Structures are given as C-alpha cells and as structure tokens.
Amino acid sequence: MPRNKNRVVIFDTTLRDGEQSPGFSMSIEEKLTLARQLAKLKVDVIEAGFPRSSPGDFESVRKIASVVKGPIIAGLARAIDADIDSCNEALKPAKKKRIHTFIGTSEQHIKFQMRSTHSKVLKMAVKAVTRAKGYVKDVEFSAMDAVRTDRKFLYDILEAAIDAGATTVNIPDTVGYAIPSEFGAMISEIMQNVPNIKKAVVSVHCHNDLGLAVSNSLAAVLAGARQIECAVNGIGERAGNAALEELVMAIQTRKDYMNVDTGVESKEIAKTSKLLVSITGVQIQPNKAIVGENAFAHESGIHQDGVLKERTTFEIMTPHSIGLSDNKLVLGKHSGRHAFRKRLEELGFTLKTDDLNSAFEKFKILADKKKEIFDEDLTAIVDEEIGEPKNPVFEFLSAQVSSGSNTIPTATVQLKRDGETLTDSGIGDGPVDATCRAIERITSIQGRMISYNIRSLGVGKDAVGDVSLRVKIDEQIFAGRGSSTDVIEASAKAWLNAINKKAVGK
Ligand SMILES: [Zn+2]
Known part of the structure; x- marks a missing residue:
C-alpha cells in the first residue's frame, strides 16, 4: 500500500x-x-x-x-x-x-x-x-x-x-x-x-x-x-x-x-x-445517502428543471460515479446470449459458463413473460444465481394457489429432489402462508418467518416482484430471496432459497 x-x-x-x-x-x-x-x-x-x-x-x-x-x-x-x-x-x-x-x-x-x-x-x-x-x-x-x-x-x-x-x-x-x-x-x-x-x-x-x-x-x-x-x-x-x-x-x-x-x-x-x-435481505432506507433509492432522484419540478438544464445546479456528484447507469432499458425477448453476457459484464458481473447458462435460461423465461428487461431484472437474476446454494437440495418446479375473499387459501407445490418430483399441498392464512406450508410438508423443514419484504424491480404492471425474507429454523436465521413476475412464485422461491441453505447444512 x-x-x-x-x-x-x-x-x-x-x-x-x-x-x-x-x-x-x-x-x-x-x-x-x-x-x-x-x-x-x-x-x-x-x-x-x-x-x-x-x-x-x-x-x-x-x-x-x-x-x-x-x-x-x-x-x-x-x-x-x-x-x-x-x-x-x-x-x-x-x-x-x-x-x-x-x-x-x-x-x-x-x-x-x-x-x-x-x-x-x-x-x-x-x-x-x-x-x-x-x-x-x-x-x-x-x-x-x-x-x-x-x-x-x-x-x-x-x-x-x-x-x-x-x-x-x-x-x-x-x-x-x-x-x-x-x-x-x-x-x-x-x-x-x-x-x-x-x-x-x-x-x-x-x-x-x-x-x-x-x-x-x-x-x-x-x-x-x-x-x-x-x-x-x-x-x-x-x-x-x-x-x-x-x-x-x-x-x-x-x-x-x-x-x-x-x-x-x-x-x-x-x-x-x-x-x-x-x-x-435487509433493505436500505430510500433516503439513505449515496446508495438509497432516492439518493439521485430529483422529483421536485424546480430541481428537475435545473438538473435538465445543467446537472451541477442541484447535483454534487453523478449517479455514474457510484456505478449507476442512466441507460436502464436493455434487453428483450430476442436478445441473444452474447448481448446478455455483454450487458452483465457492463454491470460488473462475470459468471462462470455454467452459471451464465443457467442465468441465461432464467432470462429467456423472464423475457417471455415481460417485454422489456431492465438492469434491475438482470441484477435480480444474477443475485439469484449467487444466492442459490450450489446444487440446491430442493429445486422449485411450480406452485398453484387458490385464494380469494371467501375461500381458505390453498397451495399445491411441486419440488424436485434427486431427479424425483415431490408434490404436496398446504392451507394457510393467505396464499404466501399456504405456499410456505406446502414447502414445509415436502421438505420436512419447519421455519418461522421473521421478516418479509416485497418490492418491484423496475416499472410497469409487469415488473418483476422481488421477495426477500428471513426465516428462523432451529434458532438459526436464514435469508432467502426470489423473484418472478408472479409474486406468489417469488415468495415460494425465496422461502425455498432459505430452506435450501438449511438443507445443505444438514
Ligand atoms: Zn465496532
């Protein structure tokens, strides 16, 4: 030094x-x-x-x-x-x-x-x-x-x-x-x-x-x-x-x-x-200096007008200086693996071939559901790759939920373990609870939700829901994260992500 x-x-x-x-x-x-x-x-x-x-x-x-x-x-x-x-x-x-x-x-x-x-x-x-x-x-x-x-x-x-x-x-x-x-x-x-x-x-x-x-x-x-x-x-x-x-x-x-x-x-x-x-899984307050979501957002009319005319009127540093890009819209359904990898590299992620392939698969699935893929979506996909234990014990296949004002929320979940498909259902106070109960029945790992956060990545009704939660299992706390355009699926993935961290340690 x-x-x-x-x-x-x-x-x-x-x-x-x-x-x-x-x-x-x-x-x-x-x-x-x-x-x-x-x-x-x-x-x-x-x-x-x-x-x-x-x-x-x-x-x-x-x-x-x-x-x-x-x-x-x-x-x-x-x-x-x-x-x-x-x-x-x-x-x-x-x-x-x-x-x-x-x-x-x-x-x-x-x-x-x-x-x-x-x-x-x-x-x-x-x-x-x-x-x-x-x-x-x-x-x-x-x-x-x-x-x-x-x-x-x-x-x-x-x-x-x-x-x-x-x-x-x-x-x-x-x-x-x-x-x-x-x-x-x-x-x-x-x-x-x-x-x-x-x-x-x-x-x-x-x-x-x-x-x-x-x-x-x-x-x-x-x-x-x-x-x-x-x-x-x-x-x-x-x-x-x-x-x-x-x-x-x-x-x-x-x-x-x-x-x-x-x-x-x-x-x-x-x-x-x-x-x-x-x-x-611990979020930052939006008004946190430098890294909070609003740290570079100029909402008031006077400020916006000033910044558009000349950035330095109200901006003492640029979002670019901490690595945020203005160019948020990036990829779509027809983008290929090369463009995908290149954009990830621009965002600072270099993935190993295996991880890249599986991230690309997830990207394709997402691009089918959602027209425009933003940097936030890509980051969520990569975060999932990083946060996912290598060779997770349980893999998520699907979740089906029925809920409504006058029905008891019921969920049926399919997971995969060692090539075998496992199915079970659960009922709960709400659709997320029912889904977690179904996962509990399949995995035989019981936990208590101690925090649950959901936020949307990007804008629009088709934005990806990103769930981060913390689960207490046998006195230990595990963080889980999952994202999907379907918030119940995102919750199921996040819960399973935490369960998998416990299952690996078993
Ligand atoms: Zn200290």
Missing part, C-alpha cells in the same frame, strides 16, 4: 463488525462472495472475521485468506495468546495479512469488564502486539473505548504498542459518544503527545449511535488520521459503523476541502451495496 501522506486507508469491517450484528449473519459462501466484491471495490483492508470466536468464523477467515487477492486480509484477536495464535493460523494462506488485536482501555472496561488495572492492561497489550509481530509484519492495535479512556493512559498504551511493533494504532469510539470537533481535537492531541506516533498509521473506528460516525471519521482525517474503519451501508453493532460509501464519496466530492484520497473504485459502490442487501 502506498504510504503517501495524503492517502487514507479504507479498512472494511462489513464481514466482522457488520456481520456480528443481529440480522446480518452470513454463510461462508456468502462472506466469500462479498469479500470478492470488496476486492473489486479496492478497499485496502478486509477484516474478514474474528477467528477464535467460532469454528465457522475461523473457516471463513481462512477461506477468504486463501481465495481473495488484492486487499490485506485482517483477522481480529483479543489480547490473548490463544486468540492471536488462532488468528495467525486462519490468516496463513493470505499473501498480505494483518493481525488486529484489541483491549479495553477505559475505566469502565478495565474496572468493570476485566476487573484489572492500568498497568496489567498495558502489559497485556504489549505482550499481544509482540506475539502478533512474531507472526506477521502488519499488526494493528486497538484501544477499545478510547474516547472514554484517561488521556495520559491512552498516550502511554499507544506508545508502548508502537514500540512493541504495532504499525497501525486504532482509536475507536466504541460507544458512539464523540462529537466531531471534540474527536478531531482528540486525534490532534494524540498526534502531538505520543512521541513515536509517526511510526504508525493512526486509525479511527466510529460508531453511529448519535448519527455522527461519518462526521467523526472525517474530522479525524482532517486532524491527521490515515485509516478509517467502516462498513458497507453503514452496518455494524447497534446503530452501525461509519458508512463506507458516504466516507468515500465525501472524500472524493470534497477533495478541494479534504485534500486526501482513497484507493476505492467508487464505480463499484452501488453494486457492492446491492450485493450486501441481496445476501442479507
């Missing part, structure tokens, strides 16, 4: 801080898909997980470390030997790797969480960094809850960590308590009072409890911090982390004021954001 003084390192923690927050858990396969996209987005560091926290986390860090090329792969470890050893083990296959070790430094953490003392905590930090340094060159040390830490003690522990070999020191606002001017001043004071600070990159990790995570991070950069920890769509513990897309676009759009750069490929932002939504 270039150690240019104006270069801000983007450290992505979507797969660690983000993934550990409720409702965002991902399978190893899903984490890998997202990590590959983060590499295309050109983040500098991917924090892939916390290897010692569970065998699943260890495995996913190891998998990402072996497969994903480009960014540094980081793993999190408490300041405990076993954590650091396990982190090192998981990171071994990576070409560029970082051990990120942390310890609580505030009164609250030292006294109440660890029941320890300042001097013991400082010793533990030094021991942890030294051990990590024995394994890798690139070591990050975090003083957890730094904002509420006694300032003199913070300077001492940072100095000691850098002496022990930490190449990055991170100042987290773990509880999201800081105010931008205050946080900026704190970073300046750290710069002035830690004698060896120039030997390390100063990093910040801000939480959004007061909605200030991005502002605090930018204030820190202006004060000299050169790494920001952030997550796609701002996901993370509680109110989340600083949103990657907002930071990157603020730095890019206001380069005149910020006077720094990131290495992020901003044209990959929209796709990365959508991929995270499709993996987790």
Whole structure:
C-alpha cells in the first residue's frame, strides 16, 4: 500500500463488525462472495472475521485468506495468546495479512469488564502486539473505548504498542459518544503527545449511535488520521459503523476541502451495496445517502428543471460515479446470449459458463413473460444465481394457489429432489402462508418467518416482484430471496432459497 501522506486507508469491517450484528449473519459462501466484491471495490483492508470466536468464523477467515487477492486480509484477536495464535493460523494462506488485536482501555472496561488495572492492561497489550509481530509484519492495535479512556493512559498504551511493533494504532469510539470537533481535537492531541506516533498509521473506528460516525471519521482525517474503519451501508453493532460509501464519496466530492484520497473504485459502490442487501435481505432506507433509492432522484419540478438544464445546479456528484447507469432499458425477448453476457459484464458481473447458462435460461423465461428487461431484472437474476446454494437440495418446479375473499387459501407445490418430483399441498392464512406450508410438508423443514419484504424491480404492471425474507429454523436465521413476475412464485422461491441453505447444512 502506498504510504503517501495524503492517502487514507479504507479498512472494511462489513464481514466482522457488520456481520456480528443481529440480522446480518452470513454463510461462508456468502462472506466469500462479498469479500470478492470488496476486492473489486479496492478497499485496502478486509477484516474478514474474528477467528477464535467460532469454528465457522475461523473457516471463513481462512477461506477468504486463501481465495481473495488484492486487499490485506485482517483477522481480529483479543489480547490473548490463544486468540492471536488462532488468528495467525486462519490468516496463513493470505499473501498480505494483518493481525488486529484489541483491549479495553477505559475505566469502565478495565474496572468493570476485566476487573484489572492500568498497568496489567498495558502489559497485556504489549505482550499481544509482540506475539502478533512474531507472526506477521502488519499488526494493528486497538484501544477499545478510547474516547472514554484517561488521556495520559491512552498516550502511554499507544506508545508502548508502537514500540512493541504495532504499525497501525486504532482509536475507536466504541460507544458512539464523540462529537466531531471534540474527536478531531482528540486525534490532534494524540498526534502531538505520543512521541513515536509517526511510526504508525493512526486509525479511527466510529460508531453511529448519535448519527455522527461519518462526521467523526472525517474530522479525524482532517486532524491527521490515515485509516478509517467502516462498513458497507453503514452496518455494524447497534446503530452501525461509519458508512463506507458516504466516507468515500465525501472524500472524493470534497477533495478541494479534504485534500486526501482513497484507493476505492467508487464505480463499484452501488453494486457492492446491492450485493450486501441481496445476501442479507435487509433493505436500505430510500433516503439513505449515496446508495438509497432516492439518493439521485430529483422529483421536485424546480430541481428537475435545473438538473435538465445543467446537472451541477442541484447535483454534487453523478449517479455514474457510484456505478449507476442512466441507460436502464436493455434487453428483450430476442436478445441473444452474447448481448446478455455483454450487458452483465457492463454491470460488473462475470459468471462462470455454467452459471451464465443457467442465468441465461432464467432470462429467456423472464423475457417471455415481460417485454422489456431492465438492469434491475438482470441484477435480480444474477443475485439469484449467487444466492442459490450450489446444487440446491430442493429445486422449485411450480406452485398453484387458490385464494380469494371467501375461500381458505390453498397451495399445491411441486419440488424436485434427486431427479424425483415431490408434490404436496398446504392451507394457510393467505396464499404466501399456504405456499410456505406446502414447502414445509415436502421438505420436512419447519421455519418461522421473521421478516418479509416485497418490492418491484423496475416499472410497469409487469415488473418483476422481488421477495426477500428471513426465516428462523432451529434458532438459526436464514435469508432467502426470489423473484418472478408472479409474486406468489417469488415468495415460494425465496422461502425455498432459505430452506435450501438449511438443507445443505444438514
Ligand atoms: Zn465496532
């Protein structure tokens, strides 16, 4: 990574801080898909997980470390030997790797969480960094809850960590308590009072409890911090982390004021954001900065008129800069495989031949039902390919539903398993419920729907319905997604998609 003084390192923690927050858990396969996209987005560091926290986390860090090329792969470890050893083990296959070790430094953490003392905590930090340094060159040390830490003690522990070999020191606002001017001043004071600070990159990790995570991070950069920890769509513990897309676009759009750069490929932002939504099934609020559906929509007459005459009247950045294209109408019934593949490539998807063939089949079926195929439709098809477990246990064949104001909703569903067609029916409170009950009877996997979202992709009455839902099965949550011009079929596919993730694990 270039150690240019104006270069801000983007450290992505979507797969660690983000993934550990409720409702965002991902399978190893899903984490890998997202990590590959983060590499295309050109983040500098991917924090892939916390290897010692569970065998699943260890495995996913190891998998990402072996497969994903480009960014540094980081793993999190408490300041405990076993954590650091396990982190090192998981990171071994990576070409560029970082051990990120942390310890609580505030009164609250030292006294109440660890029941320890300042001097013991400082010793533990030094021991942890030294051990990590024995394994890798690139070591990050975090003083957890730094904002509420006694300032003199913070300077001492940072100095000691850098002496022990930490190449990055991170100042987290773990509880999201800081105010931008205050946080900026704190970073300046750290710069002035830690004698060896120039030997390390100063990093910040801000939480959004007061909605200030991005502002605090930018204030820190202006004060000299050169790494920001952030997550796609701002996901993370509680109110989340600083949103990657907002930071990157603020730095890019206001380069005149910020006077720094990131290495992020901003044209990959929209796709990365959508991929995270499709993996987790958690939608973004329409007015969310940068990636919300309305972020670039100029609805009011005055604004539209202005933008048509001259874009810069009301537009500070273009949709194009985050990878959204204006050209939305793309393909139709007569489009061939070549045009299909080419458009997918323009949208940033490169599929393996098998996946391309099956996506093309789905495209043909859709094109028969719907005259115009939009970029959103193509993205949904590809998302289905990505979200679908390889060789799903159950394949969807058909669903027939009868429902109405005065009838009991009844559904008959056909699925395929190992070449055999399985049929059963179910009744329910409504057509979707009846369909899910029928699938439950066939698969013998019972779940409870905890969220259900439907939205239309594109415009028109024949638009594709896109269903994302979350199902709780045996205390585990699975996300499912399905799309079709028939919303009942889309629901059945989404439910089955979640069931298949459970069935694979069985
Ligand atoms: Zn955090």
